[in-house]
Amino acid sequence: MTAKKRIKVIMAKPGLDGHDRGAKLLARVFAEAGMEVVYTGLRQTPEMIVEAALQEDADVVGLSSLSGVHNYFFPRVVELLKEKGLDNVLVVGGGIIPDEDVPGLKDAGVAAIFGPGTRTEDIVKFVEENIPNT
Amino acid sequence: MENLVPEVLQGSIRAMAKLITLVENEDSRSLEFLGAIYPHTGKAHVLGITGSPGTGKSTLTDKITAVLRQRNQTVGIIAVDPSSPFTGGALLGDRIRMQRAFGDPDVFIRSMATRGNLGGLARSTTDVIKIMDAFGKDWIIVETVGVGQDEVDIVKAADTTVVVLAPGLGDTIQSMKAGVMEIADLYVINKADRSGADALVTEVRIRVEQDAQIKARPWQTPVLKTVAVEDQGTESLVEAVDHHRKFLEESGKLKKVRWEKTRQETLSLLKEEISRNVLEKILGNGRFDDLIDDIIANRKDPYTSVKEIVETLFSDE
């Protein structure tokens, strides 16, 4: 790894959920932490998100969901990443996600879930400490 | 790390994506990999899309790609956005407008941050073009950052440069007099659904006529109107690009331009290599910092000192 390496993040909104304030906020937060953030916009299918991660050679995929579709979309993204050989990509999620859903999502391969009120510094710290060394 | 080049040449998207990252990071092995890529380049047509922020470059790129895909041409897209000079981070938002191209296995989109480069592209954009070319993309579309006046590196990278203007953005000739107005092979007035579009078209046409009066040119720059969001005018735009490509080939200009580009590129590689090696030698032994102390203390001056350093360097050999 060289000194010029920068963390590359895909920030995506899976499904039809139109709440994009959190995703846009996080895109800025990651960029201001020195990362290169590709914001893919609303209404993304898991296939689109994973394709973006593949082409952009992303280190991190961030998923934001406030409409209750996380239990389907988040595990599906992890599964497709594995299919494409992108096992190393760190998947993190946030939004409105009930506590009881978190263990299941983690079992499915989502590294962490951050809900409303999380300090953005903590999110950045988690990502910086958990991205895989390639 | 394994050699990624054979995999890229065999069509591995993953390998291409990883190789691009190495090149962006100026990894120590990237020159070796680019050397192996080079013999396989020179087939793609490189289309540059430039213009002020928000004129519709990404939207147009998406629609142009759709037209090329209908012709069964494969496409690589490089979308450049600026890095923050303060944090080094970047928000790369061009993909949002490229939803149509998304999901097509024969379209590869890569967002790039400028990482401090000022000419409207990233330093490694030309190398990334080569990688996509060697991979076998028929067309490579490069969207620059939203430019002001003098960010014109795109001419060095593209075979055909499209300058996109839009009404209502202060895009008048006055505001774009230098640089950007001198590099167009094709003007596109996008957002032609907005008022002021026809006036802008007229203004630009007059400019093109003036250009021809000032100096005879073999290529007359067309001025086209588009409504990218409604996919109006994009077919004609691609046809105009075809004409330009034909002009380049038939007039022999393509050969000349590529010769000049190759010369420039090789020269700048040479300069980099020389300065890297020489600086390593000079900065390696700590005497340079002593010299700075001397300069600060007025015992020496920087102008004479630099000459002395270079002279000793060559007398050593």
Ligand code: B12
């Ligand atoms: C603002 C808002 C809206 C706005 C959205 C504007 C916009 N463009 O985003 C409007 C008015 C349009 C709206 C509409 C609707 N809303 Co609304 N909305 C909210 C509200 C009040 C705040 C959301 C918000 O923007 N928060 C601010 C951001 C910054 O916070 P955040 O997204 O949670 O992000 C933080 C964390 O979650 C985390 N995070 C988020 N994403 C990610 C991603 C990653 C990778 C990481 C690491 C972290 C992370 O980090 C952030 C910082 O701490 C919430 C209630 C609430 N308290 O959350 C309801 C809420 C989300 N809405 C709700 C509903 C039901 C709707 C509607 C269906 C209402 C209706 N019947 O019309 C529509 C649907 C719209 C649509 N198309 O999807 C429900 C959802 C219920 C559910 N999940 O079961 C909520 C929870 C309200 C409620 N209690 O009922 N809404």
Ligand SMILES: Nc1nc2c(ncn2[C@@H]2O[C@H](COP(=O)(O)OP(=O)(O)OP(=O)(O)O)[C@@H](O)[C@H]2O)c(=O)[nH]1
């Ligand atoms: N009315 C109108 N809006 C358009 C047209 N083309 C693009 N837009 C809108 O203009 C805005 C900017 O479009 P982009 O394609 O992102 O422009 P861009 O030049 O790539 O922008 P930057 O990359 O940020 O410099 C978007 O909201 C588009 O939907 C058009 O022909 N007419």
Ligand SMILES: [Mg+2]
């Ligand atoms: Mg754009």
